[in-house]
Amino acid sequence: MFGRDIGIDLGTANVLIYVKGNGIVLDEPSVVAVETSTNRVLAVGDEAFRMVGRTPGNIVAVRPMRDGVIADFELTESMLKHFLNKIKLKSVFSKPRILICCPTNITSVEQKAIRQAAEKSGGKNVYLEEEPKVAAIGAGMDIFQPSGNMVVDIGGGTTDVAVLSMGDIVTASSIKVAGDRFDQDILTYVKKKYKLLIGERTAENIKKEVATVFPGARSEEIDIRGRDMVSGLPRTISVNSDEIQEALQESVSVIVQASKQVLEQTPPELSADIIDRGVILTGGGALLHGIDLLLADQLKVPVLIADEPMHCVAKGTGIILENLDKMSKKRVQI
Structure with missing residues (x-):
């Protein structure tokens, strides 16, 4: 071939x-x-x-x-x-x-x-x-027209926020807060509050099953197993959505802040386009429950999750x- x-x-x-x-x-x-x-x-x-x-x-x-x-x-x-x-x-x-x-x-x-x-x-x-x-193109945005398009790509290691027009980036920011940091936050929270050591895969499972980042948007509970830091023996506990929202609050606010800064640096004409078109979320982190609601609430513009965000x-x-x-x-x- x-x-x-x-x-x-x-x-x-x-x-x-x-x-x-x-x-x-x-x-x-x-x-x-x-x-x-x-x-x-x-x-x-x-x-x-x-x-x-x-x-x-x-x-x-x-x-x-x-x-x-x-x-x-x-x-x-x-x-x-x-x-x-x-x-x-x-x-x-x-x-x-x-x-x-x-x-x-x-x-x-x-x-x-x-x-x-x-x-x-x-x-x-x-x-x-x-x-x-590339994520914006994959999400179906026509970035080659003279109009503003905003994308927030939340991956595993980095979150990239960008405003695009005429096929290129107008303003952008890249921060090292994304899916991996969320897992670490959950791991640290469980360790601190329950004196329980859990692995990365368990933390990721909690993120997928019960996590939310918008207050009151989800009410789920999950049983998790780990090693008790005091006795050294296996132990099972329950964690709920409200606790995980608290655990993720700080990291998610960094993403919100980066998005705000990019919007603040965007020329006014392109900002007007973004109000009409909204912000598109891509990457695996777009699947984090409530992230679209939180960004829409904080940025005061519509926020949409791309189809198959992980494949954009x-x-x-x-x-x-x-x-x-x-x-x-x-x-x-x-």
């Missing part, structure tokens, strides 16, 4: 791969299981994720991406190679062109690291595009790949 164009949403929590003509062909967690004594990669993606918090001492399940950028270059490269081999896209004769997404405020060194990881994994030409722009960036790469030659593209030179 000849080289095909592929788009990669290289996220802190998940990697999604879009193949031109085939759609989204891969959606797996950004996790690599490594044997510590030999540094040998044992598992990648779904298989490695099942090991998180459940491995013996000589095996660690690592996330090579942190806060939207590469934390471990070699493991990121191994992970990308594994995923590209899995979808059987590389050929002897030609390599695919790769479009990869990154947060808005990363440094040129971090951009170079992402590009090199993609090249070493088998990419021919590697293009970098800013995540909120990957879908956006697909649309850009279709128009790669026509669109203004940001190519990072070697």
Whole structure:
């Protein structure tokens, strides 16, 4: 098979791969299981994720991406190679062109690291595009008209807020508060209040099942199990939506503040468009219960959750790949 164009949403929590003509062909967690004594990669993606918090001492399940950028270059490269081999896209004769997404405020060194990881994994030409722009395109927004569009992309490691017009970013902000921080907040709250140690996966489950960030928007309860910090024995407790809303309050207010700042820096004509069109929420964090209600209440503009918010960036790469030659593209030179 000849080289095909592929788009990669290289996220802190998940990697999604879009193949031109085939759609989204891969959606797996950004996790690599490594044997510590030999540094040998044992598992990648779904298989490695099942090991998180459940491995013996000589095996660690690592996330090579942190806060939207590469934390471990070699493991990121191994992970990308594994995923590209899995979808059987590389050929002897030609390599695919790769479009990869990154947060808005990363440094040129971090951009170079992402590009090199993609090249070493088998990419021919590697293009970098800013995540909120790609997410907005994937959410179905027409950002190429002279009118304002606002997107809040809440991922695993970063939240990107941007106002777009004429196919480019007018004002933007990228903060390191997103899904991972929410999990950490829940973990810390349970530890502090109940003296109970729980794992990351339990915290994530609480976030999905009972969490809300808008007061009174949800009333659910869940039983969770963990290790008692006093006795050292397993124990079960119940937590409810109100408690989790309290636990997440501080982090969510940072996202609200970043959104307000972007709106404050937006030219008045574009602000008027945003009142008409509303703000679109994308990324896995858009599924956090009540986040749309909270942002609408605080920003005084309509807030809508995109269809399939977790797939917006990957879908956006697909649309850009279709128009790669026509669109203004940001190519990072070697």
